[in-house]
Amino acid sequence: MSGHSDAYTALEQHIAALRSEALNQFGENTQDSLSISDIDGLEFSLEQNVGRMLRSLRNSRQPCNRIPPEVITRIAHYCSSPTFDTPWYTCLLKSTHLCHRWREIITSCPSLWTLILNQPLNLASIFLERSGDLPLNVHTMYRLCYESAHLRRIKTLRLRAYGHRELSNVFSRLTIPSPVITEVAIDMVGDTYEYCPCLPPLFSDMSTIRSLSLGGVSFSAQFLRFTSLTSFSLHIPGALFSPFLDLLAANPALEFISISVWGPITTEQVDSPIITLNNLISIHCRDAAEFLLSRLSLPCSTLIQIEDTGPPLSLSRTLPTPITNIRHLAQIDSLSLTTTTVLTCSGQPMDSHRFTLVGRCGPVDIHWVVGYGGPREFDPQPLSFDYVKELTIAHQTSLECPRASKLDLSPLFNATRRLEVLKLCSCLPADCHSILSPFADNRTCPSLHTVEIINCSGQVQWLSALLPIATQRRNVGLALRKVLVSPHLSADLLVQKYIREFSGVLSDPTETDNV
Template sequence: MTLPAPLDNITPKSANTLVEQSVVHIDNELAALAESMRALRSRRNSLARISCLPPEILATVFKHIVGGEGLNNYTGNYHCPPCLKVTHVCGHWRRVALECPSLWAYIDWISPCWIVVMLERSKKAVLVVSCNASTLPRDSLERVLSQLPRIKVLRLHTYLSDIDRVLDHLSSQPAPLLQNFKFSVIGGDSHLASSPMSDTIFQGQAPQLRGVELTTRSVSWTSCIFSGLRTLYVRRIGSASSSTLPELLSALTRMPDLERLTLERLSISGGNNVVDRVPLARLKSIVLSVAIHTSVALFAHLALPDDAKIVLNLTEIEGHQNFSDLFSAMDAGSGKFGPVFRSLRVCLLSLSSVIQFSTSMEAKSPTSWNASDDDIRLSIQFAWNASTTIHSPIIFDICRMVTQGKIRSLSVSSSMIIQEPFWRAGSTSLPELEEIQISSSSIGDLLLTLQSQRDMGYRSLHALDLNDIDFQEHELPELHSTIIIRKKLGASLHRLRLASCRGLMADDVELFEEDVEYVDWDSYEEALESESEESYGGCHCPECRNPSSDASADYFF
């Protein structure tokens, strides 16, 4: 585009009036071009296939994107609302977004400056709110909590020093639409006194509340929030006074449809007027991280479905009697768990152990163990004080108490040397065991148990899975000898799996293949050797890498 002839010859040295007229004319032309480009882009966007989607479908897609991007967890950082992205694509998308109130209902760790906008654009839509009540400006917090009657999900984090102020806000109005409530106390002085979750919260009116998650110092079990729940998680922090058993049980009687119960670090004292047993007929899982005596007291007054998953993290273990009391309280003697368990998974540490009973025969690496796995019906982690002596064979005492069924698979992990009494106890308790998986431990004492001709252990064993084993010089010949002895005595190994094992080479594996039907080796040691040679340009033994070193010095690949 060219300038009109009268303006074409204007230069910076021309008269000011002419220069100004020329600039104004050019600016007008640029504005017109910009508007033409905007109109063309808008027209081009309207020809895209996605423009065929009805506004209600577009809005559904937008809500799915925004809901998926919600952080839902404490991060400490605020951000811009994700729904803003769709308003900057084109005019059509912006109109659809602005006409969809529920798209603006996710006040999920958003910057305080956007809260007013979100509340206005969400109109009367139900809200999902996540924020730190202590770091959010007070006026912003008041604006958000003034909307309690239309909040569906509320996740609040607060410092201990601000609990009373936040609870006052939560007690100012009813919450008729609230379905999930999370309240977490973070940081602060552990010596500060704080009020419990009072009976006046939500003015006693939260009829649709189904999920509660509390991390706080003290709890009032008479609060309205402990009624009609399907999910309850309570974790105590600090050294607040204990709850009484009647208080807790009374609250549970108001939750007949409870499906998931988690109690962590609770101290529960006895009391009068304890009910016989609280029926929780729909419970799918219970997780307790408490002292053993607390767990016993609680199970003695709960009636659970036979298929409920149980996860226990127990402290203050003193010995065999603790578990006898526990399973007696759980009423497990009548075959509560029965023959459903097929595998036993064990992790042995210096002052704690983990034992898991699974309905699956699948061998899993201990690093992948997860008590929430569908096949793990009972998981127990227990710890004891250094002044207490707990012998590892207690694992099999627990096994006998839990199930009379036929455990077919045993998985053991430990950084310690597992001694022969453990393996002997296992052989006695698990006579029909078919598979053993051992990880990160010495296998010397296991081999002694497997190769004894006078009293050979695990006669039904046909599969051995060795993972992350650092073979000592004598252990490979002993393993081969064990395989031969068992073959001669009619107790052959049919499958040998060797994964991530050190000190093992191809020649050793070839010997095993002569006497074992199926050997699975991942060539781990050879892979390491190949990598080292590439890294160092040749042999990696001490003599080649450092000729002055002692060839007998310890080294590993």
């Protein structure tokens, strides 16, 4: 009740103040000479003010007005995602019309208004005004009809254009210096691509640009004057790839590269020198791996992701000798193998094997197709796995195929002499023999102490196959220390039975547990 009494007390004080103010307008000596119209006007004004006061008191007690300002700004940040399909500005503008308090809070936070999407120009001017002097993130189709003062504030520029003419119109307005620009992304709309040799220079100073992404568009070498890039993404036909080798060479600080080309690559630099990128953390290649990696010198810790939809690639073809040295990939601590059954264009299944090698200085990821059709033997050469301590084998089936993959992993296990942890993820019962049978030989992975069975179908079959191997290895002094199973499968009575039996063959009976 105290809250209501305080509100009514404030209301009475406000009414008294309004009455006093109205009387003062006419002076003390004219209080008895007020006309009927004057009294009616005072009464109407008093009613309006009292009504506004009552509405204000009512709104102040609404749940939405009890939300702290910092929570309201957080809601405005997450109310929509900044994409072309669900534009941010629609939801953000609607939130300012919820009530007066929300409008004041949201409009007084400039950081909420720095994202300029492809909204109409009249709405874009609202965002530009409310963003103050903060850097702008501009995502537009092709129009940039803003004042130069606003263009100088661009931090992130993402353009989607229909062709050379639209890009030329935009670039003609972006020849001014922009001291805060750090990211530029240009994409052609649809599946079109275009070579644009005569565009005006983009900004007068490109030294602040750290990230460049180009989709379906290529430029002349004179335009590509970037020298401080740390991230570069490219998606073009191979015929337009030529200028970008010089771009890679001019940016030795690159850390992330993603290149996707289609069609044959034509370049005049047949005997181009090896490009050294000592800071590269990750590189993703699609359909150009052999051409690109043969011209790059990379640190051994680089994450290499290769996707090639052409003929099956052998490792020696995918990573040719000119790259730093394939033997540099030998210093690794863990390896992950994923067997995936997919359907090729010819209708024949192929075995695709994905290896994740985590190096001492960082990850190394290699993806290649071993072969089409029937089973293929795994050949770990020319890589050396002497330092592998952890191996993860995962089976993912993207096609219902009656033939189970019969992959002979004996050469892999023989090469991983220092293997300590074996993880089996989502493997099929048909793979049980091919994966576990090599461990029946006590000379295979003598340092193995932990086996994890994670989300494998037929878990009882896996445990029944592992139990005699664990017993045999214990008898020769190579006892396992841990056997971990998925918790949602450990409730099975047969699984619990095997867990109890494993407790008698492990070096530490307390280490049979759930993953």
